[in-house]
Amino acid sequence: MDSLPDWMTPPRPEGWYAEDLDHLPEAPRRTELLDGALVFMLLPQTSWHSRLGTALTAALERHAPGDCEVAQRMTVRLDERNRLEPDVLVTTTPYDPGLTWFPAEDIRLVVEVVSPESAHRDRTVKLRKYAEAGIPHYWRIEEEDGSPVVHVYELDEPTRAYVPTGIFRNTLHRTVPFEIDLDLDKLVSP
Template sequence: MTTELETFCTPEGGWTTADLDRLPDDNRRRELLDGILLMPPPPLTTHQKLTARLMAALDDMSPDGYAAVHGVEVRLNDRRTFVPDGVILHAANDDGHRHWYAPREVVLAVEVVGEGTETLDRVLKPALYAQAGIPFYWRIETEGGALEVVTYRIDAVNEVYTETGRWTKFVDTGEPFPINLPISRITPRVR
């Protein structure tokens, strides 16, 4: 009984990524915000399907030198780590054997706004990703059943993202590489 309790008691001084690495691999998403443990609810099936379809599409169209993956951590520092819905990495950093990456290894972070994570996905995470220097950010809105992809590029001087487009039919951008992606390709099928 004490092992379950001890597992989730806040360590003195707050949680670190080293503490997370010592937890059992139980398929729970764990994130840290300034040493505070966050455990967002598991994404719904439609959220997972959307993420899988998007990352597969981006991986298919990415040129050599890039890799699109999902379910990996981006460790901003030892007391801040998040699991974006998807990321595009510099391929040289993806050996297939890692579960976390530093911000300098990430080209694009993607968040699908989900119920219960709206403020994290729309406000907090983009602010912290920009401060960490991740060049591009995509936010996918799903309210009302229609998808909207909002794309951003970093203003590195001010460490904030600047919106570069809102896409409802297709994403047509040259950043971080040429992308012409019909929204229908990433929309989960209704069965």
């Protein structure tokens, strides 16, 4: 390939803006915007990752209060140059079939399931970006011997940084952002 396709050229010298993602039909389905740059998730998702995301979404739907919606693979507009796509999220934005993103101020929880391709971003970059955007809860899920391990963070409002509040194996019990009890091993068992 000698040159990039025209659609990959940023529309302005400073890069892309959040609203530009809605006008890139040629872009791969899983495209995020990070500091004005397009980030493509091109590697295939593993079956473990898919099963965990689907089961966790269903579990969060059962536990979430009535004013919340749970979604998978929807982008969150953090600011004008950052629009990330967590694996699962909980939002207070009412359901609208035409939405393509959620505003950060409506997000109560974001969950990232770490894959080899996303490990650095999930452990460092997204941890910082979600906190700076004011999202109160962040869960990072890692695979350990085939089982999910959930690293839980809460936002420290004055510093706009996350504080780790626990690492959970086998079971997870939390009272925030809402009361939830999960058997983590059942999320991926056949």
